[in-house]
Amino acid sequence: MFSRNVHNPLITPRGVAASRPDFEVLGTFNAGVTTYRDEVILLLRIAERPLQTDPKCVRYPEMLPDGEIVVREVNRDDEHIDASDPRLIFHRRTGKVSLTSMSHLRLARSHDGIHFTVDEHPWLVAQPPYETFGVEDARITCIENTYYVNYSAVSALGICTGLISTRDFVNVERQGIIFPPSNRDVTIFPERVNGLYVCYHRPMPALLGSLNIWSATSPDLKHWGNHQVVVTAQDQGWEAGRVGGGAPPIRTPQGWLSIYHAADPNDRYCLGAFLTPLEEPWRVIGRSRTPILAPEAAYETSGFFPNVVFTCGALLQNDLLKVYYGASDEVIALAEIPLADVLASLADTPSKT
């Protein structure tokens, strides 16, 4: 049903400068999306790492307590480390983990929504103590002319969700940590419901519980409560591993439309959609039975982490839903679908999740 843009992938690491000359860009993906003035704005996740100079060693970034990022190097043969997972270094003596790359947020802009100019410098860089491993996966929600950007704040303390706000994408105000660890995939609604702000969030429970989508309300966007489970992972199929919020909810005449992601035990990530009443965003009345977008194109089935389509934002323009999505944790792509087709694809769902 989705039509992939012929220019896909729209943005790749090859076209983007690293934040410093001794780093290289690994991924330009999972971008928050909005429109500002007459442009489409993306806040890209840029994953980068130190240039690797010696195949026997791994060079990785480490943020010091004061925020400075230094380059560390370990020998792959060092018995005290385990570098078998390319994404991380496990330090056997301390039990601690370092990531081999670090992400920041970078702004890209476009007049046609297809050809983007990517800023040369980071738009938001990580800060200690909650972001020492980086900032990831921005979502943008415009409420009354202020743009709220939530993102994953990753550190050894866990995966939290941070919030910042801006009115012009130049001046940024940090609003603190809005969800403690482990919680990501937060999508904030563009308007209040029954007087309160609303979001979906995706706790990652320990001991008991699965990776489900929950709702929460807030009087001020900083303090969140009244948590309710909304969409649950399934026992089998494409949603058997996890579900999580994707694009911030979009108002349609039929209700709030949400594009979400789901993954199976093989870490194959697909996109689905669900619908709720405008006044009850915690009650699902329609949901995809099958993926509306699954990894099929070459840039989706191969790359840094293959078989992933993952969205952080979509635009509804002239009854056309334009979904920007990260593919294989490496590039940004665009797919479009008439809104009516998405809505028609949703299966009626009893109020039970």
Added chain:
Amino acid sequence: MFSRNVHNPLITPRGVAASRPDFEVLGTFNAGVTTYRDEVILLLRIAERPLQTDPKCVRYPEMLPDGEIVVREVNRDDEHIDASDPRLIFHRRTGKVSLTSMSHLRLARSHDGIHFTVDEHPWLVAQPPYETFGVEDARITCIENTYYVNYSAVSALGICTGLISTRDFVNVERQGIIFPPSNRDVTIFPERVNGLYVCYHRPMPALLGSLNIWSATSPDLKHWGNHQVVVTAQDQGWEAGRVGGGAPPIRTPQGWLSIYHAADPNDRYCLGAFLTPLEEPWRVIGRSRTPILAPEAAYETSGFFPNVVFTCGALLQNDLLKVYYGASDEVIALAEIPLADVLASLADTPSKT
């Protein structure tokens, strides 16, 4: 330094009726504490299970979607289940877990704080969908004549924190889920700081992060935000596994005093204390170097889950700190210490956790 009460343990399962004739009480422990009128009130965690009739079988409780609790029975030899852990049943075919016991909250009252009368019937029973595995570990905070009781709401959806309020311990108003999974050990301050309510909470992060104590603020006790890490688990020693809130913070002239728990990798639970400025409850200025209470008495070193002392509440009366604590996940005990002795025991701590 602590003086254990000579009547310890004060409450044991033998003195408490099960909620139904076909159940037995396993534990009467981890009680929230307050004073109401001229009595000391405990909200006990009562863990109970179906009477076991056949050694070859395990009978366990299961809550149906409508809230009814039915008794299930599995054969220990059934190849599709694993009952080797006495606390749970693992269903191999579905990958799901059932608990062998279920907890509710029960009120106990005393004029002298030592001899308690335990209600015959539950004070708060679990409700679907967030409490299908039970309600546990109440903490009580009195704010302007209303008693706020937070507790662990446990279900297959995860370990959440629920909030209820009461003015008379008869009529109870549910306030919903205030922390999504996994989060427990919430302790709410008895007064606002800088205009906002404050609590400590203990997220249980997945993938990255340790079991640390965080602070949060709230405009209304229902919505929580501005999360900050306050007390972190250590690399070695009695705090090497986890730390978590214990008694709700107590105002002293020197600052907010908190009694917390810590556990080591052997699951030995001890109590410690920390102190913060009255205006900055997220900045630790004094903290125990060694446990202020460790499992030593017979009822602390043997029982359902041995080597555990765990508090959910303390009273400060005439400069004497009275800590009620669960011992070995089975009984309630009391230990007292002069406030001055606790404060003198705290090591100066730089603002860094």
